[in-house]
Amino acid sequence: MIRLAVVGVGKMGLSHLSILGAHPQVRIEAVCDTSGYLLDVLGKYTGVTGYSDYEKMLERADLDAVVIATPTRAHATMVRAALERGLHVFCEKPLTLRSEDSEALARLAEERGLHCQVGYHNRFVAAFSEVKRLLELGAIGEVTHALAEAYGPVVLRPKGGTWRSRSAEGGGCLYDYAAHPLDLLAWYLGEPRAVGGTVMGRIFSADTEDEVYSTLFYPGGASAQLSVNWSDESFRKMTTRITLTGTAGRIVVDRQECQVYLRDTAVPPEGYHHGWNVRYTTELTPPVWFYLRGEEYSAEWAYFVDAVAGEPADGAAAGVNSFASAAVTDRVIEMLVADAAVPCGVAAASGTGASGAGVSGAAGAGPGSRGARKRAFWSLGKLRGE
Structure with a gap:
């Protein structure tokens, strides 16, 4: 029986508490929150x-593991305190606000032999997992380009008052929304060598961005476009979609289905054929013992519990969502922030014709020049310690 505490009982904390409370191998020993009202209700x-x-709580409760579902700003300190006491840790995403902190925590967890996991639940969505399997099989050949999208109706009017509306707390579209497709890109393609043309725009929020757009560049020549907007009411709820184009085909995937096109030059994996194929999440998802919000949440907890208990992990999920993999996403987020801070060239208001072609500044001079872009990439390298 794994003795566990949940820290932060907001939306995600309460969801985790509900799922874990139904797990036959888990006993909830404690909850921790700044709201006395919530603690009273849960206690009652x-x-x-x-x-x-x-x-x-760490001093008094007899624990094997902790779940940290607080605002991101508190993650680094809380995770370190748990690791230093020899506790396994599940932390909500993103891991921390500084990649160097994430990397240090990953090293500490490895040194202590502790299982640590981050709540990027899309890696446990069966359709997204199927894409990982197909890429490892080389089904669509060499990936040349990807499009990573996430849209939803989170912020549709000027508002504030929660940590998600304050950038210093780890909120905003970048940390709270774009982190999900960025994590999937890291899972599929690895870590980009650079980013460029990053735009982080405000629509309703006063202190943080509501949309994020950028291009990611990978070793070997592959690229990816990131397009994320959490102020889009044309979507009923958060929708994450990845499109991968390869030399032998194409994959379009969201949480509902995985669409795969294989050219006649491809070698189809078992169960697939040349042309279009569709695999639905319902046929790809194994049953879970408890359902709340989505099978992927129960699946990620089953993986965590099995890992803490020392039982063999499901081969399809082995090694996912570690602190080390989460640190990759944190590094990419920092690259985007740095790139967005560099002035970019814009189409000239006059002298460009109807097409609007052209950028301001001469080579090596203006904000959109080659010199400015070189300085931007130099800044990215300095940020990453290169």
């Missing part, structure tokens, strides 16, 4: 011990 109806002080 569940009998679980509540703490408003994280350090006191």
